[in-house]
Amino acid sequence: MNQEFSAAYWQQRYQQGQTGWDVGGITAPLREYFDQLQNKALRILIPGCGHAYEAEYLHNLGFTQVYVADLAEAPLQQFASRVPGFPKAHLLQADFFSLEGQYDLVVEQTFFCALPPDLRPNYARKCAELLYPGGKLMGLLFDTAFSSPGPPFGGDREEYRAYFSPYFDFLHFETAYNSIPPRQGRELFILLQKQAAE
Template sequence: MDNEVDWEKRWKEGQTLWDAGKASPALKKLIEDEDTKHLIPSQGIGLVPGCGSGYDVELLATPERHMTGLDYSPTAVEVCRKIHPQAADKNYDFMCADFYNFEIPAGGYDLAYDYTFLCAMPPRLRPDWAARYPQLIKKGGVLIALMFPLEEKEGGPPFSLSRIVVTQF
């Protein structure tokens, strides 16, 4: 993947200001809320692209739902494996790969969770981002995309999103 942001360098230098050290509160609410938890497939396999330190991957994993955290940065994946040494026992793992070119499991994913991954993509890759998810997710599968930040401004982090951009996809 042609990056305009050097994610590997950011991870190596500890420039991970997005890392809150815990799962996304919005995801936690989605999973726990009686009105929304049914939206998440209860079994199968799932993917979290741009998984950061892996806390969302851990939260989404259940005995019936295997989750994979994917990141382009080898250092990010190494950090995930250090933070989550029990991952295999809790039905999740981490993979270093290019979101746009990795081998999709036979049949595809039941679930994909995208939180701040789109805003990490240079704007020229947004159409590719939108085209990749239908390839990844099996028919009847679910994409949960929590878009943050939605601001009408220039800049980031690292690339800003607007409501117009999000509704295009």
């Protein structure tokens, strides 16, 4: 793990309220995707979960196998206080790259853009590792460049294709039509399916 963006770095950001990526709730692209899922027993992982509004939403819909992971303790503690019925064993304070187990769905929401860009190929490979055959990676990626040093770190769809295409089939990979206003036209909604083993 890059020491510059260690657990202590993120813990301090949360403690000081330096969380400009946090929009205070689940965003429409993710909500609309979750609303059409039928199987409430899907094993779902939300890495770099922050305040985990997505997990709260899924929990309230009756999904029972939702797991959240973050390097920092502070957002997990806040989430546990806010959603007391969420299983404590599903709160994982851990480095994403050390996670084990397999899931049906990995949810991406502002985690990828927080990673140093040199870790992006490892992120794509790890997502594939953590998914069952046929499992899906769903979420949002920034399709824009940022003028200030990251995080967040920007990028574009061709760069992202290179990372994910060795492991995933692209079911949806287009500009999100329902982003929040500040991100309108600057986000890709992705739905990628883990390729079957050769």
